Amino acid sequence: MLYDVIVVGAGPMGLYIGERLASSGYDVLILEENGDIGNPSHCAGLFSTHVFDIVGNIGILHPAKKARIYAPNRDYIDIGNDKTRGYVVDRVLFDRELAKRAVNRGANLQLKERVKKVKYPEVMASSRYKGRIIVGADGLNSVVRKSIGVKAPKIIGAMQTIVRYEAEDIEKVHIFLGNSVAKGFFAWLIPLDENFAKVGLASYHAPWDSLKNLLKKLNLKPLSIVGGGIPIGWVDRSYANGIILVGDAASQVKATSGGGVYPGLKCAQCAVKIIERALEAGDHSSSFLSSYEKCWKSGIGRELRRALILHKIYRKIKDEEFNGIIRELKDEKLIRVINEEGDIDYPSRVVFKILKRKPSLLKYLSIPARPYRIQI
Numbered sequence: 001m002l003y004d005v006i007v008v009g010a011g012p013m014g015l016y017i018g019e020r021l022a023s024s025g026y027d028v029l030i031l032e033e034n035g036d037i038g039n040p041s042h043c044a045g046l047f048s049t050h051v052f053d054i055v056g057n058i059g060i061l062h063p064a065k066k067a068r069i070y071a072p073n074r075d076y077i078d079i080g081n082d083k084t085r086g087y088v089v090d091r092v093l094f095d096r097e098l099a100k101r102a103v104n105r106g107a108n109l110q111l112k113e114r115v116k117k118v119k120y121p122e123v124m125a126s127s128r129y130k131g132r133i134i135v136g137a138d139g140l141n142s143v144v145r146k147s148i149g150v151k152a153p154k155i156i157g158a159m160q161t162i163v164r165y166e167a168e169d170i171e172k173v174h175i176f177l178g179n180s181v182a183k184g185f186f187a188w189l190i191p192l193d194e195n196f197a198k199v200g201l202a203s204y205h206a207p208w209d210s211l212k213n214l215l216k217k218l219n220l221k222p223l224s225i226v227g228g229g230i231p232i233g234w235v236d237r238s239y240a241n242g243i244i245l246v247g248d249a250a251s252q253v254k255a256t257s258g259g260g261v262y263p264g265l266k267c268a269q270c271a272v273k274i275i276e277r278a279l280e281a282g283d284h285s286s287s288f289l290s291s292y293e294k295c296w297k298s299g300i301g302r303e304l305r306r307a308l309i310l311h312k313i314y315r316k317i318k319d320e321e322f323n324g325i326i327r328e329l330k331d332e333k334l335i336r337v338i339n340e341e342g343d344i345d346y347p348s349r350v351v352f353k354i355l356k357r358k359p360s361l362l363k364y365l366s367i368p369a370r371p372y373r374i375q376i
């Protein structure tokens with residue numbers, strides 16, 4: 001059978017695209033290598049409210065309204081108020097709900113089907129499948145990306161555990177800054193309920209050792225451990241003849257936080273629009289599908305680009321400078337700006353507003369004389 005669309009990977013992006021295209025009446029096949037949707041999950045499961053504007057209220061455990069941000073010297077600031085900034089989700093339930101919807105809309109979901117190679121229009125797994133359009137939503141180590149000769153992005157190692165943790169306030173997440181905690185990135189503690197939390201980090205150096213150190217400092221014992229990676233930077237191309245890449249496979253992730261679900265879904269919306277147009281026009285060529293890349297780069301791509309610049313600046317901050325930044329941010333007026341302007345998915349907005357209000361913070365940041373040039 002010739003499918004209209006074959007989606008490789010049943011993560012959030014593949015499932016969302018599968019559901020939307022099946023709802024429009026297209027023959028959709030989704031191939032997933034695991035025997036179980038959403039498992040194992042490496043995700044911290046903290047999503048902004050924007051995610052739920054796209055997919056509805058699924059998988060929600062509780063709101064996230066506040067954050068305590070720690071400097072390496074354990075000094076901290078508290079931000080947030082009664083406004084819900086995002087939600088902590090059960091990522092397994094989240095993915096399973098998306099899968100249920102895709103199947104209910106008529107998508108054919110095949111589990112335990114590992115794709116080994118794509119040679120358009122064929123997808124090679126345990127059987128050979130043919131599709132008019134193939135979507136590579138197969139995550140960090142995408143086989144589809146490799147099949148079209150696109151180089152993998154840089155990856156930061158990440159580790160996460162579940163711990164027993166009695167939260168004073170389950171709506172408050174904890175963020176730990178500093179190279180001594182997580183080189184070039186940060187660590188998090190996210191309460192799941194009153195008794196358990198996820199503790200994790202991403203780091204350019206020895207993520208597992210870094211996490212062990214943090215757990216020791218916090219006097220917490222890991223109950224389970226998962227590892228993963230966060231793609232950083234652009235891939236050269238997110239399309240080819242008959243093929244598009246979405247989500248982690250295309251490195252559509254915020255370099256500031258590693259959050260990939262909202263940007264991935266914004267790009268998936270572009271994918272759905274362009275795939276529908278291509279199928280209607282009967283034109284699956286690389287030049288037609290290039291409009292997918294134009295769509296996401298002119299939309300959420302702008303924030304991803306700013307996030308990448310901020311990440312490059314952030315990576316250069318030393319521990320004593322983080323201590324200085326937290327000390328200077330202990331200012332009611334600045335905290336008010338953060339609370340009014342802060343948005344998990346658009347961090348650049350609040351960063352620029354704070355720097356405008358408090359230019360003295362610039363001394364902690366090594367901003368190049370010539371701004372970074374990133375091709376987009």
Ligand SMILES: Cc1cc2nc3c(=O)[nH]c(=O)nc-3n(C[C@H](O)[C@H](O)[C@H](O)COP(=O)(O)OP(=O)(O)OC[C@H]3O[C@@H](n4cnc5c(N)ncnc54)[C@H](O)[C@@H]3O)c2cc1C
Pocket residue numbers: 008009010011012013014031032033034038042043044045046047113114115116137138139140141142143158159160200227228229230246247248249253258259260261262264
């Ligand atoms: C430690 C950690 C914490 C994170 N926390 C957050 C967070 O709090 N908020 C947030 O927004 N983002 C977070 N992220 C990022 C987020 O998890 C990803 O951006 C998101 O899962 C990407 O979705 P995806 O559908 O593109 O890929 P994935 O979720 O990786 O799904 C890809 C799917 O493809 C399947 N697959 C892979 N290869 C093949 C193959 N060859 N054949 C068939 N199937 C295949 C996989 O089994 C998987 O099911 C975190 C990442 C890490 C590592």
